[in-house]
Amino acid sequence: MQTIKEQFAADLAAAKTAEAVEQVRIKYLGKKGSITTLAKNTDFRSLSAEEKRSFGSRLNELKNYAEEALAAAKETAANAAPAKKSTGLDLTLPGTGRTLGSLHPISLIQMELESIFQGMGFTVVPSPECELEFYNFDAVNIPSDHPAREMQDTYWLKNQMLMRTHTSANQVRTMQRLGVPLRAIFPGRCFRNEAVDPSHENTFYQCEGLVVDKNISVANLIAVMKTLLSEIFHRDVTVRLRPGFFPFVEPGFELDLRCLLCEGEGCSTCHGTGWIELIPCGLIHPKVLECAGVDPTVYSGFAFGAGLTRLAMMKFGIPDIRLLNAGDVRFNEQFPTYV
Numbered sequence: 508m509q510t511i512k513e514q515f516a517a518d519l520a521a522a523k524t525a526e527a528v529e530q531v532r533i534k535y536l537g538k539k540g541s542i543t544t545l546a547k548n549t550d551f552r553s554l555s556a557e558e559k560r561s562f563g564s565r566l567n568e569l570k571n572y573a574e575e576a577l578a579a580a581k582e583t584a585a586n587a588a589p590a591k592k593s594t595g596l597d598l599t600l601p602g603t604g605r606t607l608g609s610l611h612p613i614s615l616i617q618m619e620l621e622s623i624f625q626g627m628g629f630t631v632v633p634s635p636e637c638e639l640e641f642y643n644f645d646a647v648n649i650p651s652d653h654p655a656r657e658m659q660d661t662y663w664l665k666n667q668m669l670m671r672t673h674t675s676a677n678q679v680r681t682m683q684r685l686g687v688p689l690r691a692i693f694p695g696r697c698f699r700n701e702a703v704d705p706s707h708e709n710t711f712y713q714c715e716g717l718v719v720d721k722n723i724s725v726a727n728l729i730a731v732m733k734t735l736l737s738e739i740f741h742r743d744v745t746v747r748l749r750p751g752f753f754p755f756v757e758p759g760f761e762l763d764l765r766c767l768l769c770e771g772e773g774c775s776t777c778h779g780t781g782w783i784e785l786i787p788c789g790l791i792h793p794k795v796l797e798c799a800g801v802d803p804t805v806y807s808g809f810a811f812g813a814g815l816t817r818l819a820m821m822k823f824g825i826p827d828i829r830l831l832n833a834g835d836v837r838f839n840e841q842f843p844t845y846v
């Protein structure tokens with residue numbers, strides 16, 4: 508009995524799950540279990556009365572001990588956390604590197620511009636690349652017989668539609684949609700039939716800005732342009748404002764930036780002039796306001812069309828515009844990773 512007891516205690520100590528405890532129960536107290544068999548196989552008739560009493564009492568003790576120990580072990584196993592199955596996951600292995608892409612310089616400059624203008628209370632408005640001839644030309648005071656159309660040939664589509672030549676195409680749409688007063692910018696892609704060179708592409712980006720309110724003057728326009736440039740370049744830049752003609756502004760200006768690639772010495776990017784045409788602008792022509800249903804005797808405004816692609820070139824020191832559309836990963840990788 509002592510041997511059975513010791514063996515039982517060892518088996519139970521090793522049983523960590525409810526299933527294993529049950530196996531111990533069967534081994535010792537089941538129909539063929541060793542304690543049960545011990546009781547069954549003992550020939551009581553051959554024992555004296557004293558031996559019977561002593562044997563019976565020790566056997567009962569053993570049974571009670573086994574039953575209690577089994578009940579306690581069963582409860583412990585039930586309360587224990589379920590056995591963890593192996594998931595095949597080894598957290599100690601070194602990680603697999605993930606290659607992060609980088610943002611295109613145009614996206615970087617666009618995001619920066621949007622944030623600067625949002626800080627000045629401007630709304631960022633989405634605008635279609637595929638536009639009606641009316642909004643691209645007629646609505647901004649460029650009727651079909653106007654010579655300014657010659658300078659902006661583009662890809663023509665069906666149904667009086669075209670790939671827009673400038674973001675100004677969204678001026679009248681925006682005034683019609685949002686009403687006035689308003690402060691909005693609309694960055695986006697433009698298309699022109701262009702002889703491609705280091706500073707001209709057939710597909711490039713502009714960012715149009717539009718402010719309409721009462722008493723808007725050239726002073727407001729200059730203040731916004733100054734804020735924009737100082738925030739973008741984080742350094743002193745030299746600009747010049749000269750008269751420029753655009754049928755949809757009066758007066759109109761060209762805001763040029765002294766070339767940051769050659770510091771005004773003259774290079775292929777600035778065509779040897781030392782200046783980059785960057786932001787044409789002006790006060791909105793009364794005919795454009797009228798076309799949008801805005802009374803030009805009450806409201807005035809200014810508009811500008813920043814060359815986003817050229818801004819990116821100046822900011823990141825990119826000498827040739829063609830690099831931006833070439834899709835060369837070695838070029839794109841040089842710009843900050845977006846996390």
Ligand code: FA5
Nearest residue numbers: 673675707708711753784785787788810811812814817
């Ligand atoms: C316009 O497109 C006018 N819509 C801008 C404007 C808006 C004037 C509001 C007044 C008021 P322009 O054709 O000059 O203007 O183009 C504006 C800017 O876009 C240029 O200064 C230049 O930075 C950029 N740009 C024009 N053509 C190209 C091109 N082919 N490749 C790259 N950038 C270009």
